Amino acid sequence: MSERMEFWLYLYFPQLQLDQLYLLQQQPAAATKSSISQSKNSLCGADKNAVRLILTQPLAIVGADHQLLQLNSEAKKAGLTLGMGLASAAALCHQLQLVPHQAEQEQQQLQQLAQLLYQYCADIALQPNCGLVLKLSPMLALYGGALQFWQQLQQVLQQSGYQYHFATAQQPLVARLLAQQGWDQFVLHSDKIQQQLKALPLRYAELPDKLQEQLQRLGLTQLGDLVKIPQAELVRRFGVDMLQYLQQLTGAKPALLQFIQPAEQFEQQLELLYEMERSDQLLGPLQHLFGLLQLYLQKRDQLAYQLELCLVQRQDQQQQLQLHSAQGEYQSKDWLKISELQLERTTLKKPVILLKLILKRAGPRYAQYKPLFVGHAGAGNLGSGKEQLYSALQLLSLLQARLGKDQVKSPCLDNDLLPEQANSYAAALEPQAAIEGNLAAVRPAFLVDPPLALDPEQQQQLQLYYGPERLSSGWWQQQSQHRDYYVGQNAQGQWLWLFRDLQQPEQLYLQGYFS
Amino acid sequence: MNALLQQLQNRQLIWQASQTEAPYEHCQSTGFAALDKLLGGGWPQHTVIELQSHGACAEVQLIDKALDGSGSELLQIWINPPAKLCAEYLLQQQRPLHQVLQLQAPRSADALWAAELCLKSGSCADVLLWQHQLNLTQLKRLQLAAAQGQSQLYLFRPALAEQQLLPWALSLQLLPVSAGLQIRILKRKGGWQQQELLLPWAELYPHFIKPQLQQQQYSNPPLSRVS
Numbered sequence: 001m002s003e004r005m006e007f008w009l010y011l012y013f014p015q016l017q018l019d020q021l022y023l024l025q026q027q028p029a030a031a032t033k034s035s036i037s038q039s040k041n042s043l044c045g046a047d048k049n050a051v052r053l054i055l056t057q058p059l060a061i062v063g064a065d066h067q068l069l070q071l072n073s074e075a076k077k078a079g080l081t082l083g084m085g086l087a088s089a090a091a092l093c094h095q096l097q098l099v100p101h102q103a104e105q106e107q108q109q110l111q112q113l114a115q116l117l118y119q120y121c122a123d124i125a126l127q128p129n130c131g132l133v134l135k136l137s138p139m140l141a142l143y144g145g146a147l148q149f150w151q152q153l154q155q156v157l158q159q160s161g162y163q164y165h166f167a168t169a170q171q172p173l174v175a176r177l178l179a180q181q182g183w184d185q186f187v188l189h190s191d192k193i194q195q196q197l198k199a200l201p202l203r204y205a206e207l208p209d210k211l212q213e214q215l216q217r218l219g220l221t222q223l224g225d226l227v228k229i230p231q232a233e234l235v236r237r238f239g240v241d242m243l244q245y246l247q248q249l250t251g252a253k254p255a256l257l258q259f260i261q262p263a264e265q266f267e268q269q270l271e272l273l274y275e276m277e278r279s280d281q282l283l284g285p286l287q288h289l290f291g292l293l294q295l296y297l298q299k300r301d302q303l304a305y306q307l308e309l310c311l312v313q314r315q316d317q318q319q320q321l322q323l324h325s326a327q328g329e330y331q332s333k334d335w336l337k338i339s340e341l342q343l344e345r346t347t348l349k350k351p352v353i354l355l356k357l358i359l360k361r362a363g364p365r366y367a368q369y370k371p372l373f374v375g376h377a378g379a380g381n382l383g384s385g386k387e388q389l390y391s392a393l394q395l396l397s398l399l400q401a402r403l404g405k406d407q408v409k410s411p412c413l414d415n416d417l418l419p420e421q422a423n424s425y426a427a428a429l430e431p432q433a434a435i436e437g438n439l440a441a442v443r444p445a446f447l448v449d450p451p452l453a454l455d456p457e458q459q460q461q462l463q464l465y466y467g468p469e470r471l472s473s474g475w476w477q478q479q480s481q482h483r484d485y486y487v488g489q490n491a492q493g494q495w496l497w498l499f500r501d502l503q504q505p506e507q508l509y510l511q512g513y514f515s
Numbered sequence: 516m517n518a519l520l521q522q523l524q525n526r527q528l529i530w531q532a533s534q535t536e537a538p539y540e541h542c543q544s545t546g547f548a549a550l551d552k553l554l555g556g557g558w559p560q561h562t563v564i565e566l567q568s569h570g571a572c573a574e575v576q577l578i579d580k581a582l583d584g585s586g587s588e589l590l591q592i593w594i595n596p597p598a599k600l601c602a603e604y605l606l607q608q609q610r611p612l613h614q615v616l617q618l619q620a621p622r623s624a625d626a627l628w629a630a631e632l633c634l635k636s637g638s639c640a641d642v643l644l645w646q647h648q649l650n651l652t653q654l655k656r657l658q659l660a661a662a663q664g665q666s667q668l669y670l671f672r673p674a675l676a677e678q679q680l681l682p683w684a685l686s687l688q689l690l691p692v693s694a695g696l697q698i699r700i701l702k703r704k705g706g707w708q709q710q711e712l713l714l715p716w717a718e719l720y721p722h723f724i725k726p727q728l729q730q731q732q733y734s735n736p737p738l739s740r741v742s
């Protein structure tokens with residue numbers, strides 16, 4: 001019977017900020033746990049506080065309206081209660097340590113918890129006031145029963161180290177009310193839940209203050225009393241708000257929830273255990289990050305093409321490295337090789353304290369074919385059956401990593417008549433558009449750019465063998481160039497490609513070398 | 516005594532006159548009959564070949580046919596060429612431009628590293644490297660890489676007066692003279708050195724030097740054509 005019904009689990013974390021202080025003290029070098037502590041930066045404030053706070057002494061988190069929001073056990077022993085004003089708290093316990101409440105930080109912690117639980121449950125929604133609501137019913141089939149699922153969740157929650165209350169119900173609102181009450185029961189019997197709900201005091205029912213007062217004056221103390229009264233009567237007296245509340249309570253209207261979607265980007269950081277001054281020391285920690293990347297990519301069946309590596313240094317300085325792979329890699333060893341080459345030519349300005357790896361560009365994985373029958377190619381079929389250590393694109397990535405992206409390029413031919421403009425460079429290994437027309441017969445292997453004017457003495461020693469070949473260009477743009485090209489040999493026996501400009505026919509220019 | 520000889524022979528310290536013939540396992544024709552004859556078949560394959568010259572005297576033209584024969588599906592790498600590459604020239608050689616890579620490595624160590632990586636990658640056919648200095652260890656590494664990746668390295672360097680003798684598979688000195696290119700074998704694996712050959716320019720540059728034209732050189736182009 002319980003299979004067909006919808007069930008929700010509500011998790012309430014009453015003291016996230018306080019627990020965080022204890023966790024940070026327990027593991028001061030929580031550095032390598034990067035997967036959980038994703039946003040350490042924002043917690044630095046709390047971190048500094050933890051240094052001077054004595055956690056074995058009474059401690060309280062104070063909200064903006066000077067009310068105590070979270071108390072540690074010592075503070076409770078001293079007689080303090082939640083919601084107490086600051087003045088009375090100070091009167092009761094003069095050595096009370098106070099920490100301002102940081103709602104933003106708690107929200108981040110909650111989000112991290114949600115990400116953590118997402119590994120086990122598909123539908124999770126964030127709730128105001130430090131709560132998470134999980135939809136149980138679709139997951140039960142996967143885990144083969146509610147209890148197994150709950151054990152799994154408990155294990156995760158215990159590892160996270162935060163205190164929590166929980167409750168289950170058929171409606172999110174009911175589960176929420178019961179969890180905030182601290183019911184802490186995992187039951188899937190609607191009778192029991194309803195029984196508990198009916199006994200809930202009205203002041204915990206999350207009704208607006210004004211409404212609560214009105215109900216109290218009517219002599220209603222428990223939620224059960226409210227449910228007994230016919231709905232129409234209540235609505236006539238208390239308005240539409242009451243109707244919505246009751247509908248949510250009975251499940252007549254489905255709750256509006258926004259389930260979290262895990263971030264579709266990879267961004268991991270790793271705090272180093274000690275400051276690293278040499279770039280080769282970074283490879284060990286980097287391997288850990290690349291391992292996480294590999295897991296991320298493998299799950300999504302993707303390849304990474306571009307990564308950004310931030311080396312965060314002291315005093316908030318950072319150096320950024322762009323890692324490229326033309327072929328796309330997912331394996332940590334391949335990325336390690338590329339980063340090693342890039343790090344070799346990087347000098348660290350300051351010791352590094354934190355590494356951050358961001359996936360910039362990824363794509364679907366495709367099959368990378370390798371020839372099945374590899375062997376020694378005979379002299380006859382060179383190149384057809386070679387055993388490849390790296391493919392052309394892998395080779396390109398490695399070369400670019402060490403030499404720099406601009407130092408590796410392919411020549412390309414532009415549609416122009418003048419040799420110095422027609423011959424240029426393009427991105428490496430990218431197929432280029434073919435240019436129509438016949439190729440010129442005589443072209444040297446190397447070009448001198450810009451053309452070099454020869455002095456008269458050099459001109460005297462030249463012997464010309466071939467020419468002229470006339471190139472007239474640019475006359476349609478008022479930049480006309482008329483050149484006669486010759487092939488000549490100088491006194492050293494070098495073969496030169498020369499031209500004379502028709503506007504100044506005495507001057508010879510060196511345009512290229514035959515080689 | 517015999518044991519000692521055997522030991523020396525095992526360590527390849529003894530040269531025997533019978534080793535002179537057929538020094539290379541695989542040869543590729545150079546495209547010039549006379550040069551093929553001189554080298555005993557052509558360029559040795561999968562190794563490092565040194566070409567010494569002061570540049571611009573047909574040193575690339577000499578290996579042109581060999582580059583052609585490597586097929587166009589593999590990469591051709593030019594490391595630190597002395598000037599900008601001419602795309603039209605490469606297209607004349609039927610070489611797809613996107614299969615040609617030019618690397619600029621200002622540091623000599625980087626250039627050698629790149630050459631070694633390209634050679635052993637197995638995705639390159641030919642690597643052309645312009646490099647001044649090379650020592651024995653570096654040469655050995657390049658040779659092993661070339662053998663591993665079944666690729667060929669052509670090393671271009673200026674003719675230097677005093678040089679350490681390195682165990683090249685083949686080392687040629689190129690000297691331009693008026694009649695043609697004088698090719699001299701400086702070092703050859705398992706062969707005699709100090710052999711020379713004169714290759715006429717007309718054979719090297721058939722597209723612009725016709726044999727009959729070579730007589731009628733003129734030092735200045737006729738100015739009358741220029742208006």
